[in-house]
Amino acid sequence: MEVELRNITKRFGEVVANDDVNLTIRAGEVLGLLGENGAGKSTLMNVLSGLYTADEGEILINGKPVDFKGPGDSISAGIGMVHQHFMLIPVFTVAENVILGVEPTGKIDYLDLKKARLQVREINQKYGLEVDPDELIENLPVGIQQRVEIIKVLFRSADVIIFDEPTAVLTPQEVTEFFEIVKSLRDTGKAIVFITHKLHEILDISDRISVLRRGQIVGEGDPQTTTQTELAEMMVGRPVSFNVDKEPYAPADVLLDIEDLTVLRENDDVAVDGINLKVHSGEIVGVAGVQGNGQSSLIEALTGLTRVAGGTVKFNGQNITHASTRARHRMGIAHIPEDRQRMGMIADFSIAENMVLDTYYDDRFSKHRVINWPKAYKNSARVAADYDVRMTSVHDAAGNLSGGNQQKMVVARELSRETMFLIAAQPTRGLDVGSIEYIHSRIINARDEGDGVLFVSSELDEIMALSDRVVVMFEGRIVAEFDATTHPLDKNTIGLAMAGAVA
Ligand SMILES: Nc1ncnc2c1ncn2[C@@H]1O[C@H](COP(=O)(O)OP(=O)(O)OP(=O)(O)O)[C@@H](O)[C@H]1O
Ligand SMILES: [Mg+2]
Known part of the structure; x- marks a missing residue:
């Protein structure tokens, strides 16, 4: 199977998240996708997985143009995505999570969990995943939960598997095991897209590397000959x-x-x-x-x-x-929490609101219990610029920032006050x-x-x-x-x- 993204452009208002991107994904290969925070990696993969519709360009599978109206179409075409924030239901078992939305049924339309468990076991065996189908998700460590996401994708017969920063939450041992799984997927002919910010990982596991910067593909690297220094410079446009x-x-x-x-x-x-x-x-x-x-x-x-x-x-x-x-x-005492989305920010609030989330009540921003918003906006804009938080305006919802830019926003808020x-x-x-x-x-x-x-x-x-x-x-x-x-x-x-x- 070969997937070609041709001249893909995706805009959010004035932001051009993907700008005329061309990319080919092939069976039996790991394509490493690298790029600075906000470069457009997640957006591009969300286009491929049918979550977003491109404003321009087309997707071809084995040379034929396809039209994804939603994730269902992309899944039917054999494309699966493992998102950075897992989408599992904690109180369900592994098997129950795997079949969610595609429940196998028996003759008279009852849920055939037995069949599901069997299929999970088969996938387990084929790729060396070793996950107990009957265990509850909430009892599993992060590394195993990720395997459940992989089983979910395989259960839907994916030939292309996209991993968006899969190693960010794994321990070193789990990363090693994860790489073994990726290799066995590749060796059985799956096409893999692997996004990470860790340069040694991308050199380790990729067969080809593409680099995105400000929405455009700015270069390709051969993992055999490229160095971390070269990749870093290609990504940010200056020596690091x-x-x-x-x-x-x-x-x-x-x-x-x-x-x-x-x-x-x-x-x-x-x-x-x-x-x-x-x-x-x-x-x-x-x-x-x-x-x-x-x-x-x-x-x-x-x-x-x-x-x-x-x-x-x-x-x-x-x-x-x-x-x-x-x-x-x-x-x-300033605090940068471990899990930005759970403890560091409120995704539905604006960037400006998030920037004063822990200081809105003090004299700098409030008088007689009324928040001085113009002042808060001005301060947010200054701090965000200082920390290079890539955004269009402080009034944007923080949840629309790219993952890395959400992190920069939290760090900026904590480091910019008197501590x-x-x-x-x-x-x-x-x-x-x-x-x-x-x-x-x-x-x-x-x-x-x-x-x-x-x-x-x-x-x-x-x-x-x-x-x-x-x-x-x-x-x-x-x-x-x-x-x-x-x-x-x-x-x-x-x-x-x-x-x-x-x-
Ligand atoms: N739903 C959305 N609404 C508005 N803007 C968005 C939305 N999703 C992404 N963007 C913008 O598109 C640009 C690309 O974001 P994207 O999430 O693709 O970056 P990324 O390369 O995955 O970065 P990171 O490494 O930080 O995860 C950013 O400027 C981001 O703010
Ligand atoms: Mg991203």
């Missing part, structure tokens, strides 16, 4: 530096003082198991670890989003163990290399000006680039600590500690 300069390490007073902190999960399992940690003014402490080892609970406890089961947290000398989130916020301390989880998730460089420089800037920073990242590269000190979390505890100011950090040693191998 992977290292950011820092002032010498000059920590001052302790700002955050965590003693014997214990946090429980909803089911009363121990998530954080008696952690002790101090973070000083003028210091960046990176928390490394494979996702799911208590880092999220640690952040939630420090920001007042979850209850502390034991121990104390002091900030700037004050006990804040049980302080409200707003109180912490007012003391000068003393930054707590960040996966601060650059979903960002392109150029934006990562910029956000890293702003975080380092905050540290150089005396802020304390505590950040969690499952990206070792990010831990290495930012941290003055690194602590490694494993099963709720700090199992290792590394001081970058006295010894250069070693990726392998940190990696081993993350896997629980502690000397």
